[in-house]
Amino acid sequence: MKEPDAIKLFVGQIPRHLEEKDLKPIFEQFGRIFELTVIKDKYTGLHKGCAFLTYCARDSALKAQSALHEQKTLPGMNRPIQVKPADSENRGEDRKLFVGMLGKQQTDEDVRKMFEPFGTIAECTVLRGPDGASKGCAFVKFQTHAEAQAAISTLHSSRTLPGASSSLVVKFADTEKERGLRRMQQVATQLGMFSPIALQFGAYSAYTQALMQQQAALVAAHSAYLSPMATMAAVQMQHMAAINANGLIATPITPSSGTSTPPAIAATPVSAIPAVLGINGYSPVPTQPTGQPAPDALYPNGVHPYPAQSPAAPVDPLQQAYAGMQHYTGPAAYPAAYSLVAPAFPQPPALVQQQQREGPDGCNIFIYHLPQEFTDSEILQMFVPFGHVISAKVFVDRATNQSKCFGFVSFDNPASAQAAIQAMNGFQIGMKRLKVQLKRPKDANRPY
């Protein structure tokens, strides 16, 4: 079917409304196509504007590349189509350079000329914003690592280009991992959070992962209503949620006994964080450009839950995300997303039904070992990221009006309940560890 030396091509700069069937005619003229796949976001399923293409014959790939790569611009795009061997064909990370402190006027060709003396250039692109303005930096990929290294040795800091504020930067480009970290740091900076603790723990807890997956599933369920910009905002909010949920205000505690218990998080004294908690007349919580409160609003009392589970807890992200998506088919899914991505949705949600107190079997969870001060509101906020909450109730002693430190949360679907249990069972809050499990069905353990 396909030649053994066939080349898998990466195709970039594709309008996001074009699917495989639309792209096929463009590429079929160079030969029989073995496989053509539009690249979609792992969690949201959103078209990423690029695709993978494998022809049956190696020669077809070479023809397509020379005929199309940088040769033609698809309607609606402001840069020419990219058709070149996929990274998977030949991992390029160790020979790709990031070049910073370029002048704003310099073009791909200018940069190419600067780097040509050091070897064969496989790729050379000045990064530009949506308006085409140079970002003052570029990627340059050489044929070999040694060539790239030679360029660094000679060019890095060697001169200051006209229009640049500092001397030329030439270094290996970020790896995928570094890119992820950088994104996190950017978000953290935007929120005015500088704690290394937030950055270390923020990304990897089971809670934040589950949060992100649930949010992604919700975004996907509603993507039909979203403009690309709104989607971007929603996706960025997921990152923010990841940091904030465990973020800055949390402080790790080393267990005093010699156990292997993972670090727990204690609530920082409220007086230490006035800007975040709205003391002294500050705005209650950090605010996004949209005017929406940042997700720290989830924990207005300053108590941030932290998972007692290992950071490498075996949560299968994809499975969870998809399990969630299957159940988020209508407006009922809305309220969970509302707290994080409200501005993205053009229509306001219907009010959460307050009459129905309990969901179907498998949708109701029992939470024990709640902090004394937690009320309905706190547990609602804690569990709303996992889905449409029908009710959230902390049980209160009739005589004293004090919490009995347990409660129930009901969702409208079992996947949300499962996700909540997965993420929150075993959470340590202060000195307590949440117990989260399915509520016993009413008729359970009742033989008659």
Added chain:
DNA sequence: TACCATT
């Protein structure tokens, strides 16, 4: 002082 889109 920035880091493209890669199942």
